[in-house]
Amino acid sequence: MKNKYIIGGGIVVVFLSLMVYLFTQSNIQYENDFTKIMQKGKTVRATGKWIKERNYITDPMTKNVTFFMRDNNGVEMKVLYKGTMPNNFEIAQSIVVTGQFREGTFHARDILTKCPSKYQDQKSANS
Amino acid sequence: MIRSMWALFKKDLQSEIRTRYAINSLGMFIIVTVSVILFSLGSEKLAQNLTGGLFWVVVFFTAMSGLSRAFVSEEERGTVMTLHLIARPTVILGGKLFFNLGLIFLMNSVTFLLFSGFFETFVFKSPDIFLLVFIFGNIGIAVAATIIAAIIAKASGKATLYPVLSFPILLPLMLIVIDLTKTSLEGTTYTDAGIELSFLACYDIVMLVISYLLFDFIWKD
Numbered sequence: 001m002k003n004k005y006i007i008g009g010g011i012v013v014v015f016l017s018l019m020v021y022l023f024t025q026s027n028i029q030y031e032n033d034f035t036k037i038m039q040k041g042k043t044v045r046a047t048g049k050w051i052k053e054r055n056y057i058t059d060p061m062t063k064n065v066t067f068f069m070r071d072n073n074g075v076e077m078k079v080l081y082k083g084t085m086p087n088n089f090e091i092a093q094s095i096v097v098t099g100q101f102r103e104g105t106f107h108a109r110d111i112l113t114k115c116p117s118k119y120q121d122q123k124s125a126n127s
Numbered sequence: 128m129i130r131s132m133w134a135l136f137k138k139d140l141q142s143e144i145r146t147r148y149a150i151n152s153l154g155m156f157i158i159v160t161v162s163v164i165l166f167s168l169g170s171e172k173l174a175q176n177l178t179g180g181l182f183w184v185v186v187f188f189t190a191m192s193g194l195s196r197a198f199v200s201e202e203e204r205g206t207v208m209t210l211h212l213i214a215r216p217t218v219i220l221g222g223k224l225f226f227n228l229g230l231i232f233l234m235n236s237v238t239f240l241l242f243s244g245f246f247e248t249f250v251f252k253s254p255d256i257f258l259l260v261f262i263f264g265n266i267g268i269a270v271a272a273t274i275i276a277a278i279i280a281k282a283s284g285k286a287t288l289y290p291v292l293s294f295p296i297l298l299p300l301m302l303i304v305i306d307l308t309k310t311s312l313e314g315t316t317y318t319d320a321g322i323e324l325s326f327l328a329c330y331d332i333v334m335l336v337i338s339y340l341l342f343d344f345i346w347k348d
Contacts, residue, residue: 015333
């Protein structure tokens with residue numbers, strides 16, 4: 001009778017820890033190396049900068065927005081996003097797009113923009 | 128042991144066929160919820176990412192309205208003592224679990240058929256993954272619902288206590304299941320959904336073992 005609780009408890013502990021491990025794995029990871037994104041094709045949060053010189057194009061029929069992003073190593077990637085652009089997209093310092101890379105373009109389902117802070121530190125205010 | 132579980136299952140099935148209490152209440156619940164969704168939509172199309180969530184909302188509340196019958200009915204008819212006398216706790220848990228599994232697979236298949244009949248956007252790009260999600264989700268709900276039904280059978284105010292106790296226990300399952308349903312509507316692969324699928328399998332195993340271990344204490348009274 002005691003064996004039942006020992007074995008059962010063991011199974012519960014093993015699978016619970018496996019569950020916790022899997023739960024930490026399932027979150028979408030940040031990735032700032034575009035070459036890795038292009039190889040894997042997994043759902044990731046890609047961080048990079050919008051290339052201002054190659055403006056973004058809105059297709060009025062499908063409401064798709066396409067633009068280009070560059071990572072720190074200078075690798076460029078085409079991004080396709082369905083929906084309206086965030087307001088502060090053009091002044092953003094860097095952007096984070098969540099989605100998947102397939103067939104030569106990054107299909108984003110979410111865009112986050114990181115904006116320059118309103119509050120300057122004291123040094124730059126004095127100078 | 129399997130044979131006495133089977134006997135208990137058959138006893139439950141026969142009394143269910145005669146009274147049709149659970150089947151009727153579950154069927155009514157499914158029909159009412161699906162038609163309310165249909166009325167609220169009017170002639171509009173339901174957005175695809177909402178159908179998955181709505182499907183599991185219907186499944187969760189249907190389970191909450193019907194699955195507690197397994198132990199509550201014994202309590203109401205005063206047959207608990209007889210069960211105490213004739214069978215071991217594990218056997219009782221097994222029999223009730225089989226019955227609830229049968230019930231939940233039946234009602235969720237009906238819900239699924241109704242959803243795919245009425246909502247054009249409820250079409251899966253990867254049906255094989257949804258089938259796995261469906262099976263794992265149903266097993267998880269049935270196991271958790273059975274053990275909680277045993278806990279609440281003696282309490283007063285069963286009808287409110289049941290969903291309140293079940294919700295936190297089923298929450299991790301529901302989160303993963305809704306997410307996976309959404310992605311399998313959009314189309315996904317085994318490598319992408321692998322982590323979540325194995326999480327579901329782990330959840331089912333943990334719930335099964337825990338309820339096997341704890342049922343002795345719940346049933347002992």
